[in-house]
Amino acid sequence: MAHVPLTPLGSPRDAFLDDASFERQRAGLAEREAVLEVRRAAVHGGWGEKYVERVHKKGKLTSRERIDRLIDPDTRIFEVGTFVNHGDTFGELSSPAAGVVTAFCQVEGRWTMVIANDNTVASGSWWPRTPEKIERAQEMALRLRLPVVYLVDCSGLFLPEQSRSFPGRTGAGHIFKKNALLSNTGVPQIAGVFGDCIAGGGYMPIISDRVVMTEQAYMVIAGAALIKGAKSLKLSSLDIGGPEVHVHQSGCADVRVPDDLAALEHIRGEIRRLPSSGMAYHRHGAEPALPHHPSAELSGLLPTDHREVYDVDQVVARLVDHSLFWELWPDRGREILVGVGRVNGLYMGFAANRQGLIDDPEHHGASKPAGILYREGIAKLSQFSRACEADGIPLVWLQDVSGFDIGVEAERLGLLGYGSSLIYANSTKQIPMFTVLLRKASGAGYYAMAGMPYEPVVQLSTPLTRQSVMEGRTLAIAAFNTKLDDDFEIAVEDPAERAKVEAGMAATEARIEGDMDPYAAAGRMDTDEIVRPDELRPWIEMFAETAYQATGYRTAKNPRIWSLHDLAALSEPRG
Numbered sequence: 001m002a003h004v005p006l007t008p009l010g011s012p013r014d015a016f017l018d019d020a021s022f023e024r025q026r027a028g029l030a031e032r033e034a035v036l037e038v039r040r041a042a043v044h045g046g047w048g049e050k051y052v053e054r055v056h057k058k059g060k061l062t063s064r065e066r067i068d069r070l071i072d073p074d075t076r077i078f079e080v081g082t083f084v085n086h087g088d089t090f091g092e093l094s095s096p097a098a099g100v101v102t103a104f105c106q107v108e109g110r111w112t113m114v115i116a117n118d119n120t121v122a123s124g125s126w127w128p129r130t131p132e133k134i135e136r137a138q139e140m141a142l143r144l145r146l147p148v149v150y151l152v153d154c155s156g157l158f159l160p161e162q163s164r165s166f167p168g169r170t171g172a173g174h175i176f177k178k179n180a181l182l183s184n185t186g187v188p189q190i191a192g193v194f195g196d197c198i199a200g201g202g203y204m205p206i207i208s209d210r211v212v213m214t215e216q217a218y219m220v221i222a223g224a225a226l227i228k229g230a231k232s233l234k235l236s237s238l239d240i241g242g243p244e245v246h247v248h249q250s251g252c253a254d255v256r257v258p259d260d261l262a263a264l265e266h267i268r269g270e271i272r273r274l275p276s277s278g279m280a281y282h283r284h285g286a287e288p289a290l291p292h293h294p295s296a297e298l299s300g301l302l303p304t305d306h307r308e309v310y311d312v313d314q315v316v317a318r319l320v321d322h323s324l325f326w327e328l329w330p331d332r333g334r335e336i337l338v339g340v341g342r343v344n345g346l347y348m349g350f351a352a353n354r355q356g357l358i359d360d361p362e363h364h365g366a367s368k369p370a371g372i373l374y375r376e377g378i379a380k381l382s383q384f385s386r387a388c389e390a391d392g393i394p395l396v397w398l399q400d401v402s403g404f405d406i407g408v409e410a411e412r413l414g415l416l417g418y419g420s421s422l423i424y425a426n427s428t429k430q431i432p433m434f435t436v437l438l439r440k441a442s443g444a445g446y447y448a449m450a451g452m453p454y455e456p457v458v459q460l461s462t463p464l465t466r467q468s469v470m471e472g473r474t475l476a477i478a479a480f481n482t483k484l485d486d487d488f489e490i491a492v493e494d495p496a497e498r499a500k501v502e503a504g505m506a507a508t509e510a511r512i513e514g515d516m517d518p519y520a521a522a523g524r525m526d527t528d529e530i531v532r533p534d535e536l537r538p539w540i541e542m543f544a545e546t547a548y549q550a551t552g553y554r555t556a557k558n559p560r561i562w563s564l565h566d567l568a569a570l571s572e573p574r575g
Contacts, residue, residue, distance in 0.1 A: 004340065004347075004559050006324035010293045010317020017301065026300035032463035033299070033532050039519070043082050043096040046120030055119050060194060060216065061260045063101055063116040063124070066151050070114065070264045071105045078104040078542050080140070080458060081133045083530060086523035088128075090161050095127040099158075102137035104542055107149070108272040111546045113141035116151035123155040123196060128164035131172040132525060138178035143432060143457045145550035147188040147274060149267060152205050152217075153195040179207035190270050192263045193217040193253070198237070210270050211253040212263045213243040219252065278551040283345035284558065288541075292323035295537035302533055306439045306466060309355035312337055312398065315438070316350055319343070319537055325350075328384060328564065329571055333377035334358040335370040338384040340393065340564065343544040347559070349388040351381055352398035353449065362409070371402045373445050374410075378418040381448070383567065385425040390563040392556035394547035396540060397435045397450040403443030419448060426454045430554055432547040434458050436536060437465040437518075437527065452526060457546075460539060461527040465518040472512035476505040 013022060044064060046052070055062050061069070067077060084098040099121040105114045115137050117124030141148045157172065182189055191205030192212045197219040205211045205219065213219075220241035239245075246253040257263045295318045301310055317323040320341030327339040337352045353371055360366040361376060368374070373381075388395045405415055426433070426448075435449070435456040446467065452459050461467075469475075477488050483501045485491040492498045514520065521527045531539060548556065559565075 004326055006322075006326050006341065008292070008323060009320070009325040009327075009341075010314045010323050012293065013297050013301075013314075016311060016314065022297075022300040025303050028304035029299050029302065029463065029533070032304070036463055036530060036532065039086070040082060046096055046118050047122075048120075051120040058195075058216065059259065060119070060153075062120055063118045063151060063153065066192075066194070066260060066264060067101065067103065067105065067114055067116055069261065070149070070151075070267060071107055072109065075106040076538060078539065080104070080528045081136065081522075081525070083519055083522035084129050084133050084525055085127065086519050088523060090127065090158070093122075095130075095158075096121055098130040098133045099125055099127050100130050100133055102133060104140075104146075104546065105149075107147075108268055110147065110271055110274060110277055111144075111542070111549050112147045112149055112271060113137055114149045114151065117154040119153040119195065122158055124153045125155050125158040126172055127158045128161050129525060131175055132170045134175050135170060135178050136525065136528070138175070138182060139455075140457050141187060142178070142182055142185060143455075144546045145185070145187055145553055146546060147190065147271060148182060148208075149271070150189070150191040150204055150208060152191055152193045152197050154198070155196040156198040176203045176207065179204060183207055183209070188270075188274060190267055192267050193219060194260055194263065196237075197241075206252055210255070210267075211246075212255045212257060212266050213247060213253045214260060214263050215243060215256070215258055218242045219246055275551070277545075277549045278556075279344075279346065279545050279548050281551075282347075282548045282556055286321075286342060286345040288344040289321040289342075291318050291320060291537065293317045295319065296534050298533035298536060302438060302462070302464060304464060306464070311356075312352045312354050312400070312438075315398065316341070316352060319540055320348075320350075321345065328568060329380055333374065333380035335372060335374055336377035336380050338380055344541045346544040346548050347393055348540070348544050348547075349384065349393045349395040350398065351384060351395065351449070353400045353445075355400060362413075371400060371440065373401065373404045373415075373419075373448055375405075375413045375415060375418055378415070378422050378448070382418070382422045382425045385422070385429070387563045387567055389425075389429055389431050390557075391561075392431060392554060393562075393564075394432045394434070394544065395429075395450075396543065397433065397456070398438055399435065399441050399446065399449045399451070400438045401442060401445035401449050402440055403445040404448070419444070422448050423454075426450050429454075432457045432543070434540070434543045435460070436539075437461045437467065438533075439464045439466065441465060441467045442471070443469055458543070459528050460536075461518040461521065461530045462533055462536075463518060463530060464533075465521070465527070465530075466516045467518070467521050467526060468512060468516045472509035472516070475512050476508040479508050480505050 052062055081102050085095045099118050101116045103114050105112050189208040190210045191208040193205055194214050195216055218237045218241040220237055243256040247256040298318050325339050325341040335354050335358055340349055355371050357367040358370045360368045433450050433456045450456050483492055490501050518530050522530055
């Protein structure tokens with residue numbers, strides 16, 4: 001039987017980072033984490049207490065209250081898309097989280113994707129990016145084969161902005177296609193309708209396997225206000241498409257319940273009836289365990305200045321069970337760390353960028369900066385990615401990358417070809433991949449390390465994340481290159497022209513730095529969520545469990561027959 005040689009990784013914090021440096025880094029990050037918590041709270045508040053009271057006066061719960069009562073007690077909600085539409089306004093209005101909550105939740109011990117219209121924001125209307133956010137959550141559920149629960153309370157499109165939500169490839173209609181694809185793949189979908197469900201929104205619950213309606217709920221293609229003569233006939237939308245119609249006449253809904261709490265309990269019962277999780281089976285007898293080195297220390301290990309270095313081995317040591325890890329090919333491609341560890345008892349692959357200086361294999365005795373992708377590291381990533389695919393091991397990418405190696409030697413060594421091999425490997429994956437942008441996510445390196453274009457199930461950022469093709473200062477230099485000397489100093493003598501160049505470079509740098517802000521990226525859905533570094537371990541626990549929960553749709557080999565064992569045996573030096 002093959003043995004997975006998990007060995008201790010990392011060391012006590014005070015062995016590699018003194019107290020003063022640790023506290024300085026933690027204090028620097030704390031300021032950004034405080035901003036994160038304030039902004040999270042603002043989103044969770046919707047349009048404010050006034051609108052919460054309006055919901056309660058109707059005898060209903062808010063959407064977030066529904067989620068709190070749906071999930072298992074003492075379990076955490078892993079919300080994705082919290083900051084969609086961050087910083088955007090529509091007239092004088094904002095749309096916190098695009099008016100919809102999407103989250104990984106545990107219900108009856110099973111990980112579930114919950115999609116809930118925020119009924120404190122324009123009665124749960126769909127804003128620009130709301131359809132894309134719902135579709136993104138559906139994609140996550142489809143990749144992982146997670147049950148989907150829709151908590152519907154939606155008055156339809158926010159009509160003043162309909163042109164930005166209705167048409168196009170990712171417009172509102174694409175939600176219903178995703179409903180159909182989930183159904184065709186056998187992913188359970190359960191809908192609770194708690195209030196408004198108008199127009200196209202009516203199709204989202206209809207394609208679900210189970211539809212529960214409260215006495216205040218209705219599903220209509222057109223409400224009473226749009227039906228000619230409805231007013232004179234004294235018809236309401238409830239009369240047209242309430243539970244009396246759809247449960248007892250049309251058959252478009254299955255169950256009628258008195259109120260929100262009864263609906264949520266019925267949904268829990270439906271989840272309870274589903275087949276059990278595959279997590280325990282795939283643990284191979286291992287019990288979940290915490291890292292030996294505490295994950296809480298992650299908030300002080302990452303320097304806030306992206307130019308300062310740290311040891312990514314110490315980061316991984318605070319993410320894997322018992323801080324035990326099997327590193328593959330440790331003497332090749334030193335800029336990259338790849339290997340396997342357990343997370344909550346489940347095998348997970350890790351690929352991470354190292355920082356600092358490494359030995360240069362092409363020039364004996366020389367060093368070169370890590371955080372860049374070189375030939376050996378790219379080949380190492382490609383081979384590891386393929387082996388994880390062959391062995392059914394979910395893969396976590398920890399990015400802090402500045403890009404690819406450049407120059408005459410890089411081209412001579414065929415970096416374009418090696419890069420294309422990695423692109424192919426990541427583009428053809430069936431295993432779940434999860435990406436974490438620790439700090440820098442720059443240039444083509446961001447793509448190579450399984451950035452969003454390569455469809456990780458979830459991509460996380462931290463408050464330190466910087467996504468860009470190049471840094472603001474570098475881009476400003478490139479844009480004004482003809483006005484600079486060889487030392488990148490302004491080579492213009494005319495004072496007016498010099499001032500113009502200085503102002504132009506400063507404006508360019510400021511604009512790029514603003515674009516690199518993680519909240520800007522999250523607002524436009526270029527990343528799924530922003531989390532604190534000390535939250536990474538719980539998130540990766542969730543990744544592991546969701547990746548192994550479903551059975552029968554992907555290969556999760558037992559470790560006796562891993563391709564990784566073959567590669568390791570062939571890579572061992574002979575004595």
